Amino acid sequence: MAREEDDPIDQVTRLLELLASDASMARLAASPAPDGIKDLVMRVSGTRDEHRRRESAQTALLDIARELASEVDPATVLEAIVRRARTLLGTDLTYLTLYDPQAGDTFMRVTDGSVSAEFQSLRLELGDGLGGLVASTHKPYWTADYSADQRFSHTSAIDSGVSDEGIVAICGTPLIVESHFVGVLFAANRSPRPFSRSEVGLLGNLAALAAVAIVQTRALAEAQTALSALSEAHEMVRQQALGVERAAAAHDRFASVVLEGGGVSDVTRALVELLGGWVVLVDDAGERRSAFGPAPDPADGGADADPIVQLSVVDRARHEIGRLVEDDGIHAIGVIAAREQLGTLVVSAPRTLEDADQRTVERAAVVTALVLLFERQADEARQSARHRIVTDLLAARGGHEDRTAYLRDAGLDPRSPVCLLVVRGAGPTQLRSRALTVSTVLGERSLVGTHDDEIVALAPGEDADALARSLAGRMAKGASVTVGCSGPIRDVDDLPAAHDEAARTARALIALGRSGTGAAATELGFAGLIVGSNPDVQEYVTTVLGPVLRYDLDHGSDLVGTLAAYFAAGSSPRHAATSLHVHVNTVAQRLGRISALLGEHWQRPEQALEIQLALRLRRLLDDS
Structure with a gap:
């Protein structure tokens, strides 16, 4: 008599309990039961697992879609797609190539799990390799052993990169949006692996999401670029409007200066009030004619060196006639009238001078030239009277x-x-x-x-x-x-x-x-x-020989005579001693005293010439 546990009904019951408890396929296969019933339970379990995998994949695709929808950076989007593809398919590596319409090929853009620099730098011509075939046909292809698969056009560059990465199995599917080819998404393994149609379909779904995300991020980037350009254009229009307003204000201000009989100081003041900073007008002689604002003090450059006049930009403005020049934030322009430079306008504003501001400075230079011409006419009237006075006096x-x-x-x-x-x-x-x-x-x-x-x-x-x-x-x-x-x-x-x-x-x-x-x-x-029309010879002699003459007068000596003998002897102390009938040491002592009186450089050619001329003139005065 059979045991109760061997009853077929009990076996089927236990098998169904295992199926209900979500037991693995191995446990179901090991459980005793009639073969027809067991095969049916195994098919039900397999179908259920397949549905679960599809549900899990669909859930993952929704999660990926939400993640991609929140990203605006194209690089981050691509990295997220490749990373998720590797996780869902469980492959050793995944990668994505993008289409380059200018070069007509695809290039490696993102990889996940790759270790080969050669592989990461690959470019695939359309039709070459598995990826090139996907790119040219816009259809998915897969292989369990790429190197042995002769369906693909093998090239040395591609085969070398694939070999360096150690890839054996590859699956690639195109990224297409509204018939526009974008790139190829790949999953690869370093050991032989057959890709199921469901895995190929899952990779294709990921590729579709990737293509849409890439196009959306590109469109968003283009929209942002267009918006930025629109904002720049709006700002340009606004700045131009402000420039027109400033130009009109400057024109009115300078016109009032001229009409009210103002001087150049009023022009410099108006320019500072319009632009800020400081303004200095230097005349053609290098003198400050007017200044307003916190300009460098003239004394800062020393007694004869105004720091404004020493600026290189001022010298440039003298040579680049009529042009506004700039150096280190300081602008200068020549004040020109009838091709004559009357001065230089030097401007230092607290901000960068825009086009409207530069036009204001140029207008100020023109107005300054006009005011200077008015002043010159008045000065020339006064000067004409002075010319007559000078002529009458002379x-x-x-x-x-x-x-x-x-x-x-x-x-x-x-x-x-x-x-x-x-x-x-x-x-x-x-x-x-x-x-x-x-x-x-x-x-x-x-x-x-x-x-x-x-x-x-x-x-x-x-x-x-x-x-x-x-x-x-x-x-x-x-x-x-x-x-x-x-x-x-x-x-x-x-x-x-x-x-x-x-x-x-x-x-x-x-x-x-x-x-x-x-x-x-x-x-x-x-x-x-x-x-000299009336040369004072005695004054000249006294100026040159004064210390020696006063010493002789005070001490009853004759150092002047020693000087004359010394030069007459060709600057030879020994020959001078002979002519004076004294010892050469005496001459040396007297010359030392003369050095103390006239300075140690008295024998230098220029001073020696003056001394000899003074000695001769003194002798002529004594003989007269």
Whole structure:
């Protein structure tokens, strides 16, 4: 009699209980039951597992779709697709190639699980390899052993990369959106593996999601680019509108300056109020004509070096006529009228100057030139009167009282000493404009005019040499001139002779190769004796030999005689001692005393020449 557990009904019951408990296929296969019933239960279990796998795949696809929908970065989207494909199919690696329409091939874009640099840099021509065939036919292909599969066009580059990665089985499916080929999604294994149709279908679903996500992210990127371009265009239009408003405001402001009779200081003030920062107007002589805002102080560059004038951008503006130039945030433009540069406008704004701001600076330069022309016309009217005064003074027209009144009317005190300066170097067409510049440099208390082809100026002071050097130096910032000076002059009747002396001094400086400098006749050494109209020989001798003469007078010595003997003996102490009838050591001691009085460099050629000339003139004075 059979045991109860061998009853077929009990076997079927236990088999169905295992099926209901979700037992594995192996347990179902090992459970005793009639073969027909067991086969049916196995098919039901397999169908159920397949449905579960499909449900799991569908759930994964929905999760992937939600993940991709939240991504906007194309690189992140591609990495997520490849990573999920590897997880769902359980392969050793997955990768994605993208189509390059310009090159007409596909290139490796993203990999997951790859270890070969050669494989990761592969490019696949359409039709080459499994991937190239997928790309050219837009159909999926798969193989359990790629190297042995002759359906594909094998190339050395592809086979080398596949071999370096160790790939055996490959499945590839195209990424297509609305008939547009985008790329290929691959799953690969390093051991033989047959891909089921359900796995190929799952990879195809992933590829469809990938294609849509790629197109969407590209469209989003293009939309963002278009939106950015639209925003830039809107901002450009807005800036242009603001520029038009600023230009209109600048035009109205500058027009009011001109119509209200304002000066260049009003233009610089208006420009700062429009742009901020600081503005400085430098005239053609390199002097500050007006300034507004926190510009560098003129004293910061030293006694004769305004830091604004030293800027390289100012020099560029002088040469690039009519153009606004910039260097290190500072702009400069020449102030031009009738092809003549009247000055330079220097601007430092707290922000980058846009096109409208640059046009404002250029307009300010034009208005400044207009205002300067108005001022020049007024100055020339006043200067014409001064030219006549200078001509009358140099020609000694009128009586003494009349000429004294001329000085007083010009703002000079006839009771105070003045110096007369002659300025050479201005061409005939520049003579009057340079006279205006000289008048500006010397100040209101000076009297400046033209005489023949020279500029003549009277300025208060006693140091003629310092005055000449200062004027030549300050004028050199705009144009090089040579200045001769005589003085101090205390009598108006001495002006004609002083003019002759200053003119000869200027000519002597040019002849001596010292153009562009200034000096008084008395400072030219023995050359001053040549150019002076009334040379003071005794003063010259005293200036050169004074310390030695005073020592001889105080000590009853004759160092002057030793000097004369020394030079007469060809600067030989031994021969000088012979002519003086003293020991050579005595001559050496006297020469040492002379060095202490005249300085250790008294035997240098230039000073020695002055000393010998003074010694000869002293002997001539003594003989007269």
